[in-house]
Structure formats: C-alpha cells, structure tokens
Amino acid sequence: MEELPDTVIATQALTKRYRGGQLAVDGLDLTVPAGSVFGFLGPNGSGKTTTIRMLMGLIEPTAGSARVLGQPMPRSARAVLPHVGALIEGPALYGFLSGRDNLLRYDAADPTADPRTRRTRVAAALDRVGLTAAAGKKAKAYSLGMKQRLGLAAALLQPRRLLVLDEPTNGLDPQGMREIRSLIRELASDGTTVFLSSHLLDEIEQVCTHAAVMAQGRLITQGVVAELAAGVRGRLVVTTPDAGEAARVLKEQGAGDVVVIDDRVTAEPPDRDLADVNAALVKAGVRVRGFGVERASLEDAFVALTGEGFDVAG
C-alpha cells in the first residue's frame, strides 16, 4: 500500500460530474489522519455531501479514487462500512416505527452485527444520545433535534473506527449542540476518527483538530485548524473614546482598512513595531482604553482564502 498507514480517508483527484454536466466535486485530494477530528467546511452547494456520498459508496466517482480505512471505495464497501458510523444529510427514519425499532432495523441491516447483543447495543446507543425516555415513541412524533439524536445513535450502534457526521448539530438547541459537541470530543478521545462536515465555522473551531475548506467543488486548503487560522494576520483593535482621532493616527502610521465602530477602531496592523503605534496614539492625545491584536478566526481565514463571504452558495 503506497499510502500512510495512519490515514483514515485518502482521496486522489476524486471527481464527480452529474449527468446534467454539473461538476459537483472537482479533483479532490483529501487526507484525513487517524485519530483526528476533521472539520469539512464549505458553504451549501460546495460539494461536501457529494464527497461524503462517494466516500460511503453511495455514489460512483466519475474519476479519481477514494480509500477509506485503507480500502478502496466503493469496491470494499461491505468490509469497510461496518467500521464506519454515518449521519448523512440529516436523519432519515421510519415514522411509523418507534425510535428503538428504527435502530433495531438499521442494526439488522448490518450483516456483521450480532443479533444476540442487538437490544443491549441499541439501548446503549439510545442512552448515549439521551433518548432513553423517548425510545418507545413513534419517530414521526419526534422533534427535529430528537430525530438528529436518533440518527446519531444509529451511527453509534457499534464501536466505530470512523464517524462521518454531516451537519450533526443541525436543528438542535444550544444545549443539544453542546451535548453533541462534548459527545464528539468523548468519541474522539476513545480513538475514533471523526469526519465532521459543517457550515458553522465556530463549531469547527471548537471541536476540530484538522480542517479542510471546500468551495465550488474544489478543495481550497486543508491542515491543522490552528495553522489555518494562523496563516491569516489578525487585526489591530484600539478601544478609545476618541475614535476619529485614533483612526487618523492609525492611517498616518501606515495601517490599512481602518474601520470605526462606536469606540472600537480596527485596522490591518502596519509593518512596524506596534509599541511605536501605541506611543504615536498617546502622543496625539488619544485616550487609549484597550490596544491589541485580535487573533484571526477561521472565518477570517476562509474569507482570505476565497475572497468572499462564507454564506455564498456555489
């Protein structure tokens, strides 16, 4: 095998062109290291779900190859998928079955799942997502958040080596989001690799160790989250009651893109010692309350990479 043994997902020039001619995924080279929580980021319509479907063997790639857990997909689907738990494009349930019966059915679909432990495993999965009390209720009576939890429970029916979670906190309230995020961290600390797609940048920033950014079917960047954000320069922030004067001084000192909002002046930091900039402000009689550089967020990184706002659909 030519690839590194500690790579859980590896794609080479993975491409999908739909029958209409639309290029959904274009030459994707994705590498997901084992044990990482990998954030897969991109606006709606950027090809995230198509990529996930190709990785799960639901869609045949037009060109290129994908390996999951070291095996080619979709050819080795039956060997690979029992080790993979997936939540793809939101949960799908049998409304006329109870939550528990839904899980029993999904578990029965896996020929490697032991029927003798089925009920125990289903109960454990329900407990893990906090649905034990509602397990006997028909799934059509579930709220969106409960459905999302049940979908997550289906991914946790067996110990998995890889979890593929497509927008797992969709439809959850803030409390539910926190619970799911801490569940993801817990699973990751057990050694499960988590592949998490999201359009929520702060979510990726909170839980992920690695991230890849997609836009319009292409991979823009991938790497360690801290490094992605570090590649972008932070912004100089000055808090002062004399905002107008401060803005003038900052421009004078060579700062670009100066923005004044109430008593906050932000700017691209100039290429000189910031202590001199501060001294210049004070010398000009600006009463400085706060002075510092704000660390760049992943959103800044995204905007810097794509040159556009995040919510633009491809």
Added chain:
Amino acid sequence: MSQDEAVLPGGAIEGARKAGGKVNPLWTFGLLRSELLTTFRRWRTLALLAVLAAVPILVGIAVKIETGDGGSMGGGGPQGGGPAFISQITNNGLFLVFTALAATLPFFLPMAIGVIAGDAIAGEANAGTLRYLLVAPAGRSRLLLTKYATTMAFCLVATLVVAISALTVGALLFPLGELTTISGTRISFAEGLGRALLIALVVAASLIGVAALGLFVSTLTNSGIAAMATTVGLLITVQILDQIPQLHALQPYFFSHYWLSFADLMREPVYWDDLVKNLGIQGLYAAVFGSAAWARFTTRDITA
C-alpha cells in the same frame, strides 16, 4: 468488537475482523426478518389485506341475498371472464374460495402487490432511509433480494387472506360437503380443500411476474407513489391489451394471460398445459425484470 480495535490505525481491517469475533453467516437473514416485520406492521399493508379480506365477505353476502329471494344465480364470475364457480356457491361454501380468488386475481391482488413492490425501493429512497440501510451496510444485492423475498411473502399472505376469508364466510353462510369438479366427477370435501390450497398457491405464484415488474419500476425512481402508480398502470394496460383480439400473437407473453388457468386444477384429471405456461411466464418475468432491477440498483447513484 472491543474498544481496542476501534483505535487501530487504518489499513488493518482484515486483522481487526479476525480478532473481533466471528461473523455468523446466518446473521445476514436479520435483514429479511426486519423487512418482514416492518412490512407487515405498516398500517398500509394491513389496510390492503383488510380490503382483500372484505371481497369474499361481500361476494358471499351478495350471493346469499340473491338466492335468499328464491332466484338462482346466473353463471359467470363477477369480473366477467372468470370461471363459472359462482353458481355453485349455494350448494357448497368451498366454491366461494374459488370464486373469491377468481374475483380478486385480475385486479385486487395484483394491485396490492403493485403497491408493496413499487414502494419497496422507491419508498425507502423517498424517506431517505435507503442511504442509511446501504451504509449499514445492507449490501445492494442483499437488500434487493430481501425486498423481493418480502414481496413474495406478501403475495402468499395476500392470497391466503382471500382464501381463508372466503372459506370462513362460505362455511358460515352455505353448506359444506362433497363437491363436483368442472369435469363433472365428485370429489370428497377433504380433497376439495386440498385443491383449494393448491389453487391458492398457484394464484400466489401467478403474482410473481407483477412483483418482479413492480420491483424493477421501484429501482427507477425516488418516489414511492410514482412507482406504485406506474406498476398499477402497467397492470391495467396489460389487462386491457389482453382483451384486444388483434394482439393475440403478443398475448401469450402478457404476465396476466394465463392467470385464470388455475381453474384447470378443478378438472379431473387436471389439465396442466396452461398451468405450466402460466408458471413459465411468471418465471420468465422474474428472471428478466429481476435481472434488470439488479443491474439498475447495483450501479445507481443513491442521491436521495
């Protein structure tokens, strides 16, 4: 599976699998069991069976009322071309079984099969549950076979529901006893009962073709309703075409052409020609549309 294997790095599935406990080949039938349970617990399935069970009750009551006035029933099945069993019901309740099967086979039974078969794959795609079954991983061929086996089970259950309902109503409303075959010979009630069971099995087998056709249609679309409507539409079309004399060269290849041959089981000796042709046609449809469904389903992109 233990927690240790969950942290194994990639590329070692076979090793993990060997260490993680044996996979029993019988576990693969868990899906079939789940499918049967799911299908027969659906409100819709139960409603279809209830409609089928009601047909013999209505026929039985109609015959009872008609003959209660002193008049005698005319010949001819209620669907027109059916065998003339109906006139015998007043003499022997067992004939209600044959009448009810003759009445439901042209439309009610295949329509019910069309609904179940048409919904089999398309309904799962529509609900989005198909993608979760496939990543479980159910395996495409295994899922398709399971769906087909379940549709067949429904054919049998549906036919037996009609037969048992008819037998019950027949026993309650009319006398039972020795009966006369179409050829005029007398057979005992026990043998008559045996023939009735055999006929029910042949009727169930007559539905294999529609089931395969419906399953194929079901793999073509992501809409359960569209698949059901198409299958039932095809059924009606074929039934109509089977009545047009100019098409008689094609008619032996229609899945419904030899359906009513089951009446030949009531001859003495049994006239096998058409019965065998019927089963042959059903086998042909199962092979052709089964392969087509497999070819389509195993290569298709699952985007729903």
